[in-house]
Amino acid sequence: MKVLVVGANGRVGSCLVDKLVKNGHFVYAGARRDNLASNSSNVRYVHFDLLASPKEMAEKMYDAEAIFFVAGSRGKDLLKIDLNGAVKVMRAAENKNIKRFIMLSSVFSLDQDKWNESFLKDITDYNIAKHFADQWLINNTKLDYTILQPGVLKETPGSGKINVNIDYPAENSIENVVDTLVQSLQEPAAIGKVITMSDGKTPIADALRNL
Numbered sequence: 001m002k003v004l005v006v007g008a009n010g011r012v013g014s015c016l017v018d019k020l021v022k023n024g025h026f027v028y029a030g031a032r033r034d035n036l037a038s039n040s041s042n043v044r045y046v047h048f049d050l051l052a053s054p055k056e057m058a059e060k061m062y063d064a065e066a067i068f069f070v071a072g073s074r075g076k077d078l079l080k081i082d083l084n085g086a087v088k089v090m091r092a093a094e095n096k097n098i099k100r101f102i103m104l105s106s107v108f109s110l111d112q113d114k115w116n117e118s119f120l121k122d123i124t125d126y127n128i129a130k131h132f133a134d135q136w137l138i139n140n141t142k143l144d145y146t147i148l149q150p151g152v153l154k155e156t157p158g159s160g161k162i163n164v165n166i167d168y169p170a171e172n173s174i175e176n177v178v179d180t181l182v183q184s185l186q187e188p189a190a191i192g193k194v195i196t197m198s199d200g201k202t203p204i205a206d207a208l209r210n211l
Contacts (some may be wrong), residue, residue, distance in 0.1 A: 001185070004028040004064040004098075005092070006048055006089055012104060015178045016070060023182055028064055030071075034040060036162065050085030057092035063110040066100035067093050075126060081130040087136050091137025094141060100191075101143040102184050104177070104178060106130045107169045107196050146184045147194040150177050163200030164207045170198035180204050 003020060007013040008029035017029050021042045030048030037045060046060050050071060061067070069089055073081035086103070094102055106123065110116040111131035137145050151169030156177025165195070176199055183191040187208040195211065 001109045002028070002063055003066045003068065003185070004030055004069045005070065006050070007032045007069065007092045008045070008048075008056045008065045009033055009046055010070060010072065011155070011179060012174055012181075013068075015174060016068060016181055019178050019182050020185075024186075028060075028062055030060065032210045041165055044144065047086065050081050052087070052088075054091040054095060057089055061092060061096050061098060061186045064096075066102065067098055068102045068104070068185075070104040070181070074112060078125055078129040080205055082126065083133050085169075086133040090137055090141050091142060091199045093143060099142075099144045100185070101136055101137065101141075102181060103134065104186065105134050105147050105149045105194075107166075107198075109134055109149060110194060112188065138194075144191045146190045146192075147176070148180060148184065149177050149196045153177065160200060160204055161199070161201055162204055164195050164205050164211065166196045166198050169196075170200075172197065173199055178202070180208070183208055 003025050005013055005017055008017050009031040017027050020027050021040050026042045029045045036046050041145050041201055069086055106127055107128045115124055134147050150172035152171050153174050154171050157171045158173040162176055183204050189211045190208050193211050
């Protein structure tokens with residue numbers, strides 16, 4: 001497939017671009033930086049500004065068939081980037097008739113009752129932004145969405161095994177998160193699902209197939 005990765009120069013995004021290419025996809029790698037380049041003929045870096053209008057964003061989606069939203073402001077501009085930036089990308093996708101939309105979110109962003117627990121208190125503002133972005137995707141679009149909600153991201157080797165629909169957040173290898181995102185693209189059972197996850201015991205393909 002031809003896919004757009006929004007946030008392609010981040011910790012998750014850069015790894016995601018590489019994994020998608022290895023799986024045979026062509027990637028439009030959307031990033032704010034203009035000086036990025038790839039040695040692969042299956043990657044085209046495009047300047048993608050989350051402060052732009054949905055119309056301007058749609059022009060940078062070209063002939064993509066699916067979109068991954070893995071961008072974030074790292075707490076610097078939660079309303080304009082993590083919340084409204086995501087919503088504008090959704091609007092642009094619908095304007096371009098791109099149906100498949102895979103969103104990287106935050107564990108329990110849709111469960112406000114958990115936000116006062118010790119493990120989430122430090123990221124309440126982030127979870128508020130992700131909460132309303134996720135809600136918009138679910139309730140205000142007709143996109144074929146998957147919302148992936150890992151807990152803390154760690155730069156450790158991936159095991160290829162995860163737990164889904166978890167009750168308590170645990171660590172997530174970035175590689176496992178990326179592999180789950182990639183697998184979501186080709187797994188019909190992931191469409192229309194909100195998936196909380198952590199590193200675990202079930203092979204990623206099996207975990208998603210049995211959602």
